[in-house]
Amino acid sequence: MKTINVTTKTKSYAIKIGTGALSQLGDLVKTVWQPGQVAVVTDTNVHPHYAQPVVTALKAAGFQVHVLTVPAGEQSKSWAQVERLIDQLSRAHFTRSDGVLALGGGVVGDLAGFVAATYMRGIGLIQVPTSLLAQVDSSVGGKTAIDLPTGKNLVGSFYQPDLVVIDPDTLKTLPARMLAEGYGEIVKCAALVGGDFWSLLQPITDVTAILPAAPALIAASVAFKAQIVMADEHEQGQRQLLNFGHTIGHALELLARGRLMHGEAVAIGLVQVSRLFAMHGLAPAELAETIAARLSAVGLPTKLPAIASAEVVAVMHHDKKIHHDALTWVYLDAIGKPKLAPVPVAELPAWVAPLWQLPTEVAGPTDN
Amino acid sequence: MKTINVTTKTKSYAIKIGTGALSQLGDLVKTVWQPGQVAVVTDTNVHPHYAQPVVTALKAAGFQVHVLTVPAGEQSKSWAQVERLIDQLSRAHFTRSDGVLALGGGVVGDLAGFVAATYMRGIGLIQVPTSLLAQVDSSVGGKTAIDLPTGKNLVGSFYQPDLVVIDPDTLKTLPARMLAEGYGEIVKCAALVGGDFWSLLQPITDVTAILPAAPALIAASVAFKAQIVMADEHEQGQRQLLNFGHTIGHALELLARGRLMHGEAVAIGLVQVSRLFAMHGLAPAELAETIAARLSAVGLPTKLPAIASAEVVAVMHHDKKIHHDALTWVYLDAIGKPKLAPVPVAELPAWVAPLWQLPTEVAGPTDN
Incomplete structure (x- = not known):
């Protein structure tokens, strides 16, 4: 053990x-x-x-x-x-x-x-x-x-x-859909850590590949989380990194009213926040697709559902990560290179707008 | 300040x-x-x-x-x-x-x-x-x-x-009755600390004497509590001393259903626990009267109301200070000399019985 x-x-x-x-x-x-x-x-x-x-x-x-x-x-x-x-x-x-x-x-x-x-x-x-x-x-x-x-x-x-x-x-x-949603969180951890942990995901080309790999994937994820929690028990610094994909993810999960599971919403959040930061010139353009490929392999959704940006921004106003009127986002420079970016709450509507202005980004209603 | x-x-x-x-x-x-x-x-x-x-x-x-x-x-x-x-x-x-x-x-x-x-x-x-x-x-x-x-x-x-x-x-x-009940807690602290703090109580011969003495009494009580809390934030050791008078006090407060204020119930608890430990041969006989004199001076009650011991024991079963089937009591060897005494929960009915077996200890219904 x-x-x-x-x-x-x-x-x-x-x-x-x-x-x-x-x-x-x-x-x-x-x-x-x-x-x-x-x-x-x-x-x-x-x-x-x-x-x-x-x-x-x-x-x-x-x-x-x-x-x-x-x-x-x-x-x-x-x-x-x-x-x-x-x-x-x-x-x-x-x-x-x-x-x-x-x-x-x-x-x-x-x-x-x-x-x-x-x-x-x-x-x-x-x-x-x-x-x-x-x-x-x-x-x-x-x-x-x-x-x-x-x-x-x-x-x-x-x-x-x-x-x-x-x-x-x-x-x-566990039903396959729940295995996949748990895997969404593993992809988040692996993307934050990079290196050998990210390499562990290469063989996961299908949801059935998760179960045999689970002990190693769980151990790697838990070791990473434990290290972060030890450094920052009350979420004031480094622990914020664990919110990668969660700013958009939490809002979508709430607004989807049960149609998206947590790990599914986070999967969409991981890809969309990476796209957003690429659009703002802060992240490399290909990163979102690199992450999306890992998630799609097990059937996780990566596209925005048909939910208006105004609704998403309204929900973000209740985010626990708002400090002194700024919401702290997590994005990646590269796999294994996370960064924090506080965005003033008043600027959120304009900040997220690019995601909704590209017609190809807006998928139809989804049951993913 | x-x-x-x-x-x-x-x-x-x-x-x-x-x-x-x-x-x-x-x-x-x-x-x-x-x-x-x-x-x-x-x-x-x-x-x-x-x-x-x-x-x-x-x-x-x-x-x-x-x-x-x-x-x-x-x-x-x-x-x-x-x-x-x-x-x-x-x-x-x-x-x-x-x-x-x-x-x-x-x-x-x-x-x-x-x-x-x-x-x-x-x-x-x-x-x-x-x-x-x-x-x-x-x-x-x-x-x-x-x-x-x-x-x-x-x-x-x-x-x-x-x-x-x-x-x-x-x-x-603040109404006089609430000044007096706060003073009950001050007497508790002073009895635990002894020395100069206990001497501060000498001039309080009437409830009207509390107000002018309040700044000094508050500072002494708060300094004592702060020192205890710093040593034992989560109530695992020394902080239990602050429960002096509270084991009986909490139970009476609950059972009196609003007729006793917290500080009044604690006042009774301070005196009755001191009597109880004297009856068991663990505390000097005069201590209860020494404490009772300070409390009575401002009109606080010190006698047991007409509540059956079985009811009191039943409430004690919910006491947060029960660990591994023993309830830890606080009593004094002397003013300024507190001690802890765990009593097995199963023995509580017999342990508290002496308080109820002496007819002179049982007061009639009281509106104190």
Whole structure:
């Protein structure tokens, strides 16, 4: 089993990556928690596959286990679910020596993480991400969140887990579309890092090539994220690089109202931000196509859906990366050479306009 | 103006204490925040007295000010108010470079602090406590919280402010009963520290003596709390001392359903825990009376109300200080000599029983 150690100002913890890790979960959890109560938070998609083995492993290790299941889907990242889960912890007399184990994709990790961060001002948290997106992205970095009507992830906290356990075997039950969206985040990391990591993507010419490569791709992505998070726990400097593709991506994801998954929206964002910076003369023209080729190989979308620029700009006004009336964009000089560019909020409509003024850039409605 | 600096792992900030500090608020805020939006969160009791001067001072210093007012009272420490306030911040396009200024007592500080801690995973926070209790207690230490039906402060986070401004002049509009309850917390701090601080209490023979002594009493309490918080930001060691009187106090406060204010419940808790430990042979017999004399001088209650021990123990099961099935109590060997004593949860009914078995300890229903 591969171990990546993360040390932040508030906590040190290990990320364990290994095929079959789920079957060793009881022993792994025992390395960080003394016997007590564990709330396994999961969703209606993941529960039928993995709840039983996880409960069995935890009970065998001496824990009292409660399984709390939320409806699958982004709509569970809500105040209502936070209240419901915290109410259940309180009624079960959970104390600060008990813990929450998040078993599922990004929604479960974000929601259960926020619950663990705020119940009694913080109790134990273990992340067991089961989707490729959550394994490479949301389980590392200590971000927890729920959504507001005005935007995604607008409420939450930075809260580090005690342990992260990643078992690539859980990807076998993942639909191809979700494998591909997780791969979108891997392409983002590889484009930021360049070198050997970017080379790892060469053999991925089809979505079926992701699964066998997953352990290496996850390890490379997690190692990169861990290094960034250690340098910048609260997203004030270098960590902003991880938002590559997310400025446009987040806005499209929200405006597509469920038609685009997160990794799909980010895929479009990666390519479109690269085009935009090329149009402004700040990035080489061919870079967008280089990135698009990797994404298209697994069927990810790269073209702008039919959404008006005014709508996209309106959503960007709620972006958490706005500081002192400027929105910080991430772009690449070349693969492996990221840069930050703050753009005044007042100039955003003109700044993004080139993307919408070229008719060839505007695709028709898409179900990608 | 007196300045006490607090340095924690996550933030360094100043606590400014001075008569008339409110009139200098604009300049004080400018020392920590660049111009931007400020949400002044206050309640219906404090708003008529201090909202206007605060808004004027902030506007003169170049801030855009929104005033968000919640109903006065503990019932505002609710999910509903958190959602409403965060919704208002989001609709006003607050970003991470904007901030929340809590203007009011402990309820406003706890609620507004939790909002600032979780909106966008944390935005700027300034505490301007206007009640004596908040000035000496809840504004220092970075605790934010809301209540659950199962208990007080069961949801929240540790989140340090950028600045705390304490103006003892705001105490002039405080009802005598609230001055006395704040004094209850001061007695707690003085009993833990002993020495010169305990001597400061000698002249307080009446509630009217609190106001002239307030600047010195606040400074001594805040300096003590700041030193504890610096040593133990997340309440894992020494900070538990601040819970002196709170184990019984919190339970009584909840069970009295509004008849006891926090500082009143703590006053009873301070005396009763000292009696309890004397009964168990762990504390000198006269200590409870020494503490009771200071509290009674300003009209604070010290006797147990007519609440059954079984009810009190049931509430203690939700205490945040339970770790690994033991509840940690704080008691004194002598004034200035605090000790910690973990008691297994299963033994709590027998442990607290002596308090209820002595008929002279059981007072009738009280409106104290």
